[in-house]
Amino acid sequence: xxxxxxxxxxxxxxxxxxxxxxxxxYIATFIIMMGVWCVLSGQFDLFHLGLGxxxxxxxxxxxxxxxxxxPMTGKTFRTTFGFLAYVPWLLYQILLSALHVLYLCFHPRxxxxxxxxxxxxxxxxxxxxxxxxxxxxxxxxxxxxxxxxNFHRDFNVHAIxxxxxxxxxxxxxxxxxxxxxxx
Amino acid sequence: xVITLIxxxxxxxxxxxxxxxxxxxxxxxxxxxRLHPAGKLDGxxxxxxxxxxxxxxxxxxxxxxxxTGLKLMLIVVFVFLASPTATHAITDAGLRAGMEPWKKGDPxx
Numbered sequence: 001x002x003x004x005x006x007x008x009x010x011x012x013x014x015x016x017x018x019x020x021x022x023x024x025x026y027i028a029t030f031i032i033m034m035g036v037w038c039v040l041s042g043q044f045d046l047f048h049l050g051l052g053x054x055x056x057x058x059x060x061x062x063x064x065x066x067x068x069x070x071p072m073t074g075k076t077f078r079t080t081f082g083f084l085a086y087v088p089w090l091l092y093q094i095l096l097s098a099l100h101v102l103y104l105c106f107h108p109r110x111x112x113x114x115x116x117x118x119x120x121x122x123x124x125x126x127x128x129x130x131x132x133x134x135x136x137x138x139x140x141x142x143x144x145x146x147x148x149x150n151f152h153r154d155f156n157v158h159a160i161x162x163x164x165x166x167x168x169x170x171x172x173x174x175x176x177x178x179x180x181x182x183x
Numbered sequence: 184x185v186i187t188l189i190x191x192x193x194x195x196x197x198x199x200x201x202x203x204x205x206x207x208x209x210x211x212x213x214x215x216x217r218l219h220p221a222g223k224l225d226g227x228x229x230x231x232x233x234x235x236x237x238x239x240x241x242x243x244x245x246x247x248x249x250x251t252g253l254k255l256m257l258i259v260v261f262v263f264l265a266s267p268t269a270t271h272a273i274t275d276a277g278l279r280a281g282m283e284p285w286k287k288g289d290p291x292x
Contacts, residue, residue, distance in 0.1 A: 039257065042250040098200060098227045105207035105220055115287045116216050139267035142223035145215070146267075147274050158274060158284065160219045
């Protein structure tokens with residue numbers, strides 16, 4: 001039984017990739033780390049900024065490969081701005097469906113209204129980052145939880161009622177595809 | 184004055200979402216459907232409450248208060264990254280352990 005589970009897990013993992021060292025990825029990681037340092041420290045004298053430069057340099061040296069999967073290109077910037085443009089729409093959707101779940105929570109005849117089901121579909125998003133964004137967006141939207149995603153891009157989504165689940169993958173997938181340049 | 188009013192409205196609506204999350208957690212039938220209000224309504228409650236708090240301390244506008252506002256908003260970012268991941272992990276663990284989801288028509292637990 002446990003051996004089966006291990007084999008299943010192995011089959012679902014994508015093949016390992018090599019990460020090429022690239023200066024632009026180090027620099028971008030350094031800038032992001034320095035920005036977070038400045039916000040968290042809030043002190044702008046030489047001593048604190050110097051410590052920040054040291055710490056950010058160390059972190060970007062060891063973990064630039066966690067943030068970027070290769071050299072920075074024009075696509076990286078387009079993806080970043082596409083993602084930032086996607087966030088307000090996502091927040092609006094979260095608010096809409098949060099109101100719906102809130103209505104369900106307080107409804108006296110809630111047991112008749114809910115109908116939990118598991119929806120299965122296959123997404124057309126290709127990159128890992130787009131799939132993670134899609135899965136987390138589904139889970140962030142109240143009423144739907146991503147249970148399982150595998151290497152073959154199969155999504156299993158638990159939805160509290162048909163209203164929450166019926167329009168999956170739908171517009172959210174389209175907008176993520178546009179944000180990540182996969183149209 | 185107007186700012187205080189907006190802050191109060193944001194805090195109250197945030198608390199409404201928190202209350203709804205707790206009520207849903209108690210009322211919904213099973214493990215999986217309880218995660219819906221528990222994980223999500225709390226998230227939007229955090230967003231609204233912290234938005235209200237950071238707006239409240241933003242005036243008078245100085246570098247220090249702007250930095251504090253950004254720090255508060257960082258909390259929201261981390262909650263919005265961690266909350267769906269944790270919810271997914273709990274649901275996945277439940278299904279892998281063989282717990283069947285409640286369906287319409289099953290006895291009420």
